[in-house]
Amino acid sequence: MTIKNLKDLYLDQLKDLYSACKQSMPMVTELGRAAKSRELSEALIAGNQGIARGMEVLASICDGHGMDPTGEHCRGMEGLIVEARKHGIEASYGDEDAHDAAIITQYQRMAHYAIAGYGCVRTFANRLGLDGDAAALQECLDNTWEGDRHMTRIAEGGVNMAAVDGR
Template identity: 30%
Template sequence: MKLNTLHDLFVQELKDLYSAETQLVKALPKMAKAASNDELRNGFEEHLKQTRNHVTRLENIAKAGDFKLTGHRCKAMEGLITEGSELISEDAEDAVRDAGLIGAAQRVEHYEIAGYGTARALAVKLGYDDAADTLSQTLEEEKETDIKLTDLATSTINDEAAALAEA
């Protein structure tokens, strides 16, 4: 796709987010299965529900704008998911793996936060108010997920992993 206009860039950003989110729909169940901590597993399962909703929101924006979201593969998300998959397959203590899963999930969240922030800014500049509102809602959910992951890491999981070294 040639990027001649800000609208072209906006569509490209949405295609990237759509690819990223659809890849996550496949990856999150694997992360949930690998998590030994119930809160972390539940968090991944909850985020899977949110991610499916994010896919639907992006589809609705594309439908309203009369463009397609297919035909692009988000290589960054592919790489982040590959790294997470490699972590899952490592021989690791459960709490240490959980701490690693949180790190992998937060890298994903930060990528999504950057993408949704960019797409929202473009939508605002282009006067696509409904799209901007939808993207803002998703952006806030991504930020909330990041905060939940940090809270989970600092309240229990990192302590459990650290205690293994003391034993």
Template identity: 40%
Template sequence: MSAPEDLNDIYVDEMKDLWSANDQMLKVLKKITTKASDAKLKEMLATSHEGITKHTAVLKELIAGQDEKVSKEHCKGMEGLVAEATKHVLEEGPKKGPLLDVLIIAQYQRMTHYGIAGFGTAAAYAEALGLKDDAKKLNDATKEIYGGDEFMTKLAETSVNLQAEDA
């Protein structure tokens, strides 16, 4: 990213960063999903694949709407989160079972919180720029991401963490 000249530049850069973040998260989630043993967790992870793909399409549409080159900028923040997820779930974690499911939820939520912050920030920029339609789409995505995070918290608290405690 070159030095931004105005809020619109920052807005577009935020969306390009989020596109990269989504791509990185999706790639690692596809690997992680196969490791989950809890049926509801596995189903939520698969649903998340669809949501991430949908949100990436929204980002591409909104970037194009700004008469910008539809491209992404590598997101170093998500790179770090993906490295942590890879380490804890795919490399050093238990091979299967409730303990691995606990780790999967934790890593998923870390990556998801990045998305909540990013999409929420982009929505705030769109609102400040008077881009009401963009803001609505980004706020809708933020709510969907937050809903997935809330589901994971509930799943952890009512099922997965309890199973891990008995493991």
């Protein structure tokens, strides 16, 4: 697809974001299973539910533009998943709390990629006068930010401190 204007870029980025979300879900599930902290595991499960809701919004927006959201492969998220597997699943940790801190780190890296994606497509939708799209994408952006803040609270509320202490 040749991108000729902002609308073409917007549609392309919607598909890329959909791919990123789709790729991240299995990894978030794996990270949730690997977490020692029950609170962290439950937050990752909730995060996956949020990702699924975001995918529904993206699919609906794409459908409204007569476009299938699938077919794109997001290489950026692919790289983040490789890193999450390496550092959050396959790495060896002598301390379970340090492992949980690594899991939070990897989740937040993926979430920040989604935050950037949602922010860009929301901004494009605003510029294109697609108010309904922009509102739906803003909600996805807000939800993703909240998931990120929740992970920060888990990290700061005990995981990182326990990892320092090596409990």
